[in-house]
Amino acid sequence: MVSELIDKYIWLIQTLIDAGERGLTLPEIADRWEDRYDEYYPRRTFNNHRAAIEEIFGIEIGCNRSSNRYFISYGSDVTDQDSSRRWLINTFTVNNLLTLGKERLTGRVSVEDIPSGQTYLTTLIEAASECRKVRMCYRKYTREESEWLDIHPYALKEMQRRWYLVGWCEQRDAMRVYGLDRIAGVELTDEKFPSPVGFDVDALFAESFGMYLPEGRKAVSVDFRASEEQARYLRDLPLHPSQREIQSADGYSVFRMRVIPDNALLLELCRLGSRIEVLAPESLRTAVIEEHKKALKLYE
Secondary structure: OOOHHHHHHHHHHHHHHHHOOOOEEHHHHHHHHHHHHOOOOOHHHHHHHHHHHHHHHOOOEEEEOOOOEEEEOOHHHHHHOOHHHHHHHHHHHHHHHHHHOHHHHOOOOOOOOOOOOOOOHHHHHHHHHHOEEEEEEEOOOOOOOOEEEEEEEEEEEEEOOEEEEEEEEOOOOEEEEEEHHHEEEEEEEEEEOOOOOOOOHHHHOOOOOOOOOOOOOOOEEEEEEEEHHHHHHHHHOOOOOOOEEEEEEOOEEEEEEEEOOOHHHHHHHHHOHHHEEEEEOHHHHHHHHHHHHHHHHHHO
């Protein structure tokens, strides 16, 4: 279930996108708000929502002062400007539609469950946007007991059906990544932390494959050959944003991406099995071969 606050942000974004560039006056927006939420929509609340939408989603709600109409520039294309923003808006919008129409859609629409859900998602989004420290009870997969940590939440990132928190851990005196599905409790404090200058979570993981911090490791060029059929899938859904097709021949294609060869990449390449062949670097090719040998041994 999408939280009430995020639901309202998404409703306002979608309402203005649907209105087109002509936009809507505040009374028109307020009328639709009352129809949707059965409550009065004060100007102050609307302005607070405008500010929050710009900060969280990077979407500016403009105003034509000559007509006092509010709009989102190029509304129909706004979600195409950034893939992560588009994913977030689409996800919350679809969840909202499914919640409103679940009785009518039962048995007709199915979506994958994200294990971490949204239990702490909106609380952490709020903490990150306001630079507020959180106390977090966390348990690693490799540990039986939980521990309480003081975290400066920098950003939230979704990866392969899991939400992750990226932040500074006071106990570790270092930046860490935490899976939201391993969080047992979150306490939002009133203590502020200095906003990290120029921090960009997408830039931080630009050369990573999974949710592994670079920590000084260097990206390498990874070349792999794909069958003709698999190549069609890879063109539509690349393994990594840096993926490029560098060779195409009868029956196969060769792709290249620049990425840090972490364990997540190894597992993904192995998942594709015989549909691809890693060509370079030799160390990664050898690692894939050894992983396949281990799997084969289980069935011998």
